[in-house]
Amino acid sequence: MSVSVRSSRAVAILLAPISLLLAVFFLVPLGIMIVYSFLEPGIYGGVVWSFYPFNYGRVLGAPLNALEEFDAVYLRIFINTLRIALTTVLISLLVCYPVAFWVSRLPDRWKSLVLFLITLPFFANLLIRVYAWLLILRPTGFANTALKSAGLIDQPLPLLFNNVAVAIGLVYILVPFMFLPIYASIERLDANLIQASQDLGASPFQTFRRVVLPLTMPGIVGGSIIVFIPALGNFVVPSLLGGAKVLMSGNLIEQQFLDARNWPFGATLSMLVMAVILVLMMIYVVNLGRSGAEVARQVQTV
């Protein structure tokens, strides 16, 4: 397709604001972080401008410097973070998929009401909403009180300051991001295809596996990605609901920047989180993503 000089200039003008915005607020800070991760931490904060690859060694092993010790705790925190993030994705998926089906079958005016309710939590401040979970989950909170008065437990359950509490909190704040793409792909699903599958002799399970699941895969992939990434980097939820017991990579980075005032090490941890995300995304794109994108194209053209 050929674009005339005039229209390509128009395209350039139209794209200029977003390009500038991304360059200033995304690429420049990213560049700063990359550079910092290879600098020496100053004794009283700040950085010393000399090449210093040992920050990475602290996490990955072989620091080759007396000042920086390799500590496996960082890798353990990373693995725990991945586990919590993946659990969050999985639970969100299991919650959203059936609900999205249910909503797609509602009459139109109920549909818009339910969609509004699902986005309603965004209207309240994130901290307040997470604090509310603190009230629900603490030993004298609503959950334990209710279970106790129902006679199901004698002692309060340890619901707070553990991985479960963090996963609950993350699912709670991220579930709309899973719901919307899945809902969109289910809404687009042609009901005739389900009938055609039944008509050709497929049981409900076969219809789900062979028709519904592949055709809603773009929504599943999209929702999983946009839940997984913020779950991996979140530090509000673990610091409130995980207390001092659960440290996710987000908290670790926050600590390095604000408490330890070790900006190079904080930058290094950020780079490693980003590397993990990039690797996972590439696996996604190469495997699932390919079929997902293929399906997405077909769904759009049909």
Add this chain to the structure above:
Amino acid sequence: MLDRPSTALETGELIGIKSAVKAFATPEGGRVLALDHVDLSIRNNEFLTLLGPSGCGKTTLLRSIAGFEDFTEGAIQLDGRVLGDVPPHKRPFNTVFQSYALFPHLTVENNVGYGLDVARVQRQERNERVAQALALVGLTGLEKRKPRQLSGGQQQRVALARAIVNRPRLLLLDEPLSALDRQLRQSMQIELKNLQHTLGITFLYVTHDQEEALVMSDRIAVMNKGRIQQIDLPSAVYHRPANRFVAAFIGVSNILTGRVAASGAAGVTIETDGKDSLLAAAGSAGIGERVSILIRPERFEVQSEGSGDNRPWLAARVEQVVFVGSELHVHAALSDGSKVVALDRRSHANPGNWSPGQGVRLFYDPSLVHVMAEGAA
């Protein structure tokens, strides 16, 4: 490839529907009957068409047989056994959907093989049957394409292959040709008819296109307002419609109303509302009874005023002459102003034979005049 059923079955009833009612609640709180006590018997190996205007209940009937809807009352029998609440995926029928409903994520081959795959047919047999079905509809070589890479006509053929590959007892076709252009539709009509003959599968075809129904069907069931108005051979439905609705719905019709004035051995004499006198050879109507009279346009012979022989005729005045290639359509008004159309095949090379305002005589054969009781809706 697909075995013909044994001859013993060929005359028997495949599907029997007894007094089926399907009621829908209206938003106003009322009840509409999409099916109003429908009786239908589908014979083995026939091409039966449900014909009617939109909203007549034909699609509801088809979907009920497929199992996607339940009757409010009444039952469906297959080989004399009640199907009841057998779900769609356990009924030995397959549907060709109006929208084709091809699986967009599967290739042509896997679309066609879908029914065999879910039935866990062995790989080799599955591949052979898919290849045969694709060859039958002329799609060999397109196995690896996705539906979106096919034309509308090709998608239609995939939908057809996907259904017949399962060797259903009954193939349900829901206006499958309505999305195709006229030329393709006409060639597909012949192809479908041939296919049905080759396969020996019973076809139940739903359409609102009377021409399509006449071309393909062994029998036509004309439906209106949830009832079957007439079920008969195409020629019978065309020439001897059971009532005014059928007469008007199928083909171009000249329908006059009148009263039986005399009855004799040669037939009946009818005085039309326009005070014309009309002879009909057949007809058992009693004197004084009100009747509707159908004369097809091709049954009129247009002659100029003053000409004639001993055949009866109606006086008319030409209003419009339309040249359609193989024939002339002469639109004329009778003495009371009621409009009729006559076909003139002899003078189509000279459209100037007739001109608006000219008086003409429309000759007819009393044995080809069809009389219907007025009351029949």
